[in-house]
Amino acid sequence: MEKEMIQHSGGLDIVEGFFTRGVHCGIKKSNNDLAIIFSEIPAAAAAVFTTNRVYAAPVELTRMNLEKNHHFQLVVVNSGVANACTGLRGMNDALLMSQMAAREFNIEDPSLVAVASTGVIGDFLPLNKIEIGIKKVREFYPHHPSSIDTARAIMTTDTFLKEKAVTFFLDNQEVHLAGIAKGSGMIKPNMATMLGFILTDAAIDPKSLQKALKSAVDVSFNRVTVDGDTSTNDMVLLLANGKKGKTVMSEMHPDFFIFQEALNRICQDLAKDIARDGEGATKFINVIVQKAKSESEARIVAFTVAESPLVKTAMFGEDPNWGRIMAAVGRSGISIQPEKINIAINGVPFVEKGMGTQKMTRSELRSVVQNKELEILIDLGLGDASFNVWTCDFSYDYVKINSHYS
Amino acid sequence: MEKEMIQHSGGLDIVEGFFTRGVHCGIKKSNNDLAIIFSEIPAAAAAVFTTNRVYAAPVELTRMNLEKNHHFQLVVVNSGVANACTGLRGMNDALLMSQMAAREFNIEDPSLVAVASTGVIGDFLPLNKIEIGIKKVREFYPHHPSSIDTARAIMTTDTFLKEKAVTFFLDNQEVHLAGIAKGSGMIKPNMATMLGFILTDAAIDPKSLQKALKSAVDVSFNRVTVDGDTSTNDMVLLLANGKKGKTVMSEMHPDFFIFQEALNRICQDLAKDIARDGEGATKFINVIVQKAKSESEARIVAFTVAESPLVKTAMFGEDPNWGRIMAAVGRSGISIQPEKINIAINGVPFVEKGMGTQKMTRSELRSVVQNKELEILIDLGLGDASFNVWTCDFSYDYVKINSHYS
Numbered sequence: 161m162e163k164e165m166i167q168h169s170g171g172l173d174i175v176e177g178f179f180t181r182g183v184h185c186g187i188k189k190s191n192n193d194l195a196i197i198f199s200e201i202p203a204a205a206a207a208v209f210t211t212n213r214v215y216a217a218p219v220e221l222t223r224m225n226l227e228k229n230h231h232f233q234l235v236v237v238n239s240g241v242a243n244a245c246t247g248l249r250g251m252n253d254a255l256l257m258s259q260m261a262a263r264e265f266n267i268e269d270p271s272l273v274a275v276a277s278t279g280v281i282g283d284f285l286p287l288n289k290i291e292i293g294i295k296k297v298r299e300f301y302p303h304h305p306s307s308i309d310t311a312r313a314i315m316t317t318d319t320f321l322k323e324k325a326v327t328f329f330l331d332n333q334e335v336h337l338a339g340i341a342k343g344s345g346m347i348k349p350n351m352a353t354m355l356g357f358i359l360t361d362a363a364i365d366p367k368s369l370q371k372a373l374k375s376a377v378d379v380s381f382n383r384v385t386v387d388g389d390t391s392t393n394d395m396v397l398l399l400a401n402g403k404k405g406k407t408v409m410s411e412m413h414p415d416f417f418i419f420q421e422a423l424n425r426i427c428q429d430l431a432k433d434i435a436r437d438g439e440g441a442t443k444f445i446n447v448i449v450q451k452a453k454s455e456s457e458a459r460i461v462a463f464t465v466a467e468s469p470l471v472k473t474a475m476f477g478e479d480p481n482w483g484r485i486m487a488a489v490g491r492s493g494i495s496i497q498p499e500k501i502n503i504a505i506n507g508v509p510f511v512e513k514g515m516g517t518q519k520m521t522r523s524e525l526r527s528v529v530q531n532k533e534l535e536i537l538i539d540l541g542l543g544d545a546s547f548n549v550w551t552c553d554f555s556y557d558y559v560k561i562n563s564h565y566s
Numbered sequence: 567m568e569k570e571m572i573q574h575s576g577g578l579d580i581v582e583g584f585f586t587r588g589v590h591c592g593i594k595k596s597n598n599d600l601a602i603i604f605s606e607i608p609a610a611a612a613a614v615f616t617t618n619r620v621y622a623a624p625v626e627l628t629r630m631n632l633e634k635n636h637h638f639q640l641v642v643v644n645s646g647v648a649n650a651c652t653g654l655r656g657m658n659d660a661l662l663m664s665q666m667a668a669r670e671f672n673i674e675d676p677s678l679v680a681v682a683s684t685g686v687i688g689d690f691l692p693l694n695k696i697e698i699g700i701k702k703v704r705e706f707y708p709h710h711p712s713s714i715d716t717a718r719a720i721m722t723t724d725t726f727l728k729e730k731a732v733t734f735f736l737d738n739q740e741v742h743l744a745g746i747a748k749g750s751g752m753i754k755p756n757m758a759t760m761l762g763f764i765l766t767d768a769a770i771d772p773k774s775l776q777k778a779l780k781s782a783v784d785v786s787f788n789r790v791t792v793d794g795d796t797s798t799n800d801m802v803l804l805l806a807n808g809k810k811g812k813t814v815m816s817e818m819h820p821d822f823f824i825f826q827e828a829l830n831r832i833c834q835d836l837a838k839d840i841a842r843d844g845e846g847a848t849k850f851i852n853v854i855v856q857k858a859k860s861e862s863e864a865r866i867v868a869f870t871v872a873e874s875p876l877v878k879t880a881m882f883g884e885d886p887n888w889g890r891i892m893a894a895v896g897r898s899g900i901s902i903q904p905e906k907i908n909i910a911i912n913g914v915p916f917v918e919k920g921m922g923t924q925k926m927t928r929s930e931l932r933s934v935v936q937n938k939e940l941e942i943l944i945d946l947g948l949g950d951a952s953f954n955v956w957t958c959d960f961s962y963d964y965v966k967i968n969s970h971y972s
Contacts, residue, residue, distance in 0.1 A: 214896025214904045214920075245892050245904070247921045281889020282922040392893050469875070473965050483687020486651050487798050490620025498620045498651065514620075515653045516688040556965050559879050 165422055171307035171323025175336045176361040177201070177403030181300045182313025185293025187240035187286055192313035194293030195237045197357055198265055198301065202231040202272055203401035206370035208377045209394070216244035216393040217254040218275040225271045230366035232399055233272040235357060236261040237314050238290060240279040244392040253285040260291050264298045276355055278316055278342065278393050311340040314355050318342050322433040324426050331415050335362040335404045339426045343384070343434030354381065354434055356396035358426060362419060363405020371411055372420050373398045380427035384435045384550050385466050398423070435550035440557030443475055445534045450546040457494045458547035461538065464492035472554030475534060480525035482510040489538060500541030505534055571828055577713030577729025581742045582767040583607070583809030587706045588719025591699025593646035593685070593692055598719035600699030601643045603763055604671055604707065608637040608678055609807035612776040614783045615800070622650035622799040623660040624681040631677045636772035638805055639678040641763060642667040643720050644696055646685040650798040659691040666697050670704045684722055684748065684761055684799050717746040720761050724748050728839040730832050737821050741768040741810045745832045749790070749840030760787060760840055762802035764832060768825060769811020777817055778826050779804045786833035790841045790956050791872050804829070841956035846963030849881055852941045856952040863900045864953035867944065870898035878960030881940060886931035888916040895944060906947030911940055
């Protein structure tokens with residue numbers, strides 16, 4: 161790797177050969193609610209979808225289209241209505257939405273269109289508004305792309321927009337990789353748990369692209385949990401249009417790891433932003449479990465702690481109540497030895513050999529949990545495996561946002 | 567069953583041969599924090615303990631004592647400090663607490679004493695205060711028993727005391743069965759998830775008593791969840807002193823089912839009170855899953871829905887957002903067919919064949935979820951098995967209570 165990876169401010173606009181734009185079309189009262197990502201040519205595509213068995217119509221349509229072509233030329237997304245639990249009519253609406261977008265952008269084959277939706281479950285798509293939105297975007301094409309407007313259009317309860325971009329060299333050629341994401345509630349791993357759209361002008365074959373995305377998602381979005389709820393609608397989509405690629409690269413290429421690294425980084429940065437912006441979050445928390453017998457056991461403990469309402473409310477209240485972390489470890493279901501457990505937060509010991517540390521006063525511990533970024537390190541003292549999960553605290557605002565959503 | 571079971575107001579006082587009393591000894595700033603249950607003679611005993619692998623010293627001591635004697639003559643309980651994650655010193659403190667109580671009540675063998683604690687994890691027991699408390703209780707003996715004071719002494723964040731009592735006939739002999747419990751947070755099944763003390767003056771052999779308790783707990787306390795967190799300290803203890811029994815009854819006795827029914831009822835009534843009094847609860851919710859392929863699958867779905875923060879906050883906000891129930895069913899991990907699912911709340915259809923009902927308006931649905939008691943009936947349409955879970959909604963006050971607890 162002769163040249164470094166450069167991180168940019170901004171988002172999708174940096175990637176060549178794509179046009180992206182978001183608009184307001186009236187599905188939501190205010191704020192952008194419809195976006196399109198358009199590629200000059202069909203782009204190699206990869207995707208990871210929600211594991212929820214109740215999945216929305218757009219998830220089903222996009223999965224089918226991907227399996228057929230392994231390429232997409234356009235993505236049309238709306239927020240406000242999820243088009244989930246809408247039966248055959250929902251499936252037909254998703255299809256009509258893809259056809260409207262294809263027609264407007266002169267794409268002959270509508271199966272080259274990916275559709276995504278996020279919002280309230282159970283309502284039908286307002287197709288007339290969506291058509292207005294698509295036409296509005298078309299008016300901006302090609303001279304007025306906007307990653308920011310696109311990122312805004314996929315937000316629901318997000319409080320800040322999430323976009324990331326990097327430039328790096330692949331096979332001696334400068335390429336770009338950028339992504340946007342939305343998260344907030346119903347965030348729990350096993351994909352897709354949110355919406356993410358990642359674009360690159362590198363040239364990668366679809367099969368290698370899919371492997372790279374799966375691998376990146378496993379170390380990023382699948383390590384985020386806000387409330388343990390997994391959505392019906394979520395997907396992460398990766399498009400590679402090859403605009404800056406000399407030749408199509410496969411996973412066998414010696415430079416492929418550079419692409420993987422860049423992709424991991426974009427996905428991880430977006431994933432951390434999603435945890436940081438969890439509904440009502442006031443703190444970002446990285447739960448690291450180490451010295452577990454296996455990675456799967458470390459994973460179970462990390463998620464049990466990261467999803468414990470008692471741990472999350474204690475962190476919100478800046479209460480150094482480490483007993484709740486111990487209790488969550490204990491109920492996680494794996495075999496542990498309490499007397500071997502050490503817990504540190506931001507490097508400060510809280511628990512040593514299963515008991516509260518004698519080295520720190522309670523007010524010293526309290527000052528540690530007053531930080532806005534917390535790293536909870538749980539050492540099980542049993543083996544060599546580790547796993548980490550990103551989450552946030554649990555505040556009044558989580559309840560406020562979620563008790564009056566639909 | 568020639569005579570009916572009679573439910574009484576009041577609690578433990580009705581059971582003959584037991585003296586129970588709670589007092590304030592200064593572990594907590596105010597409110598009772600120490601209680602004793604004393605039996606004139608050693609009583610046959612049964613218990614169910616927390617499944618949390620981080621269990622407190624009193625849990626360990628009480629389990630050891632029970633295995634040794636299968637009888638208890640005295641129970642000493644404190645609230646305010648959990649004596650969990652306290653290592654060898656914690657174990658020794660629990661032992662000292664049992665010895666103090668034994669000495670004060672002239673019990674030669676301290677292993678006939680059960681010890682229970684609830685409160686903050688990690689702090690050591692203030693033994694001097696506990697000794698004062700035990701002596702205070704002794705002064706009330708034998709003329710001033712009080713189930714109410716006892717029930718109050720085991721409360722932490724509970725907002726109302728929980729006591730239940732019934733009278734019934736066993737082998738043509740009138741007997742009594744009564745219980746108290748505390749719950750509130752860290753409530754999740756697989757026992758014990760809370761503290762419960764149940765007394766009877768019936769005569770039952772310890773082995774049959776243990777079977778009866780296990781069976782009763784499975785249909786009561788193990789069906790309650792407040793937040794999915796399981797405590798380190800919880801136990802349900804059942805004592806039968808035989809004061810009103812002609813002969814010792816075993817599970818082979820034709821009347822044993824009457825005892826089991828009475829015990830189930832006491833445990834279920836206490837369990838429902840615990841759900842009703844979940845931290846910050848404004849609604850009692852009974853989640854029933856039916857037509858599942860197996861009871862274990864029904865159980866998984868019921869708990870996933872009952873523990874979903876998104877479902878619980880929607881119920882708090884009286885938002886008829888059934889999509890969150892569908893999403894929780896979908897992510898529960900079992901195989902389902904969304905188009906076969908029907909969901910009704912308080913008998914009113916919300917979801918039919920996986921889609922929102924067309925029969926009711928949104929405002930009609932909203933008026934249903936405005937009830938204080940909700941029954942969410944989820945029909946999976948797959949088989950014949952069912953399971954139900956009692957829970958509560960998730961309010962601002964849950965966050966308030968839990969962010970400033972220790």
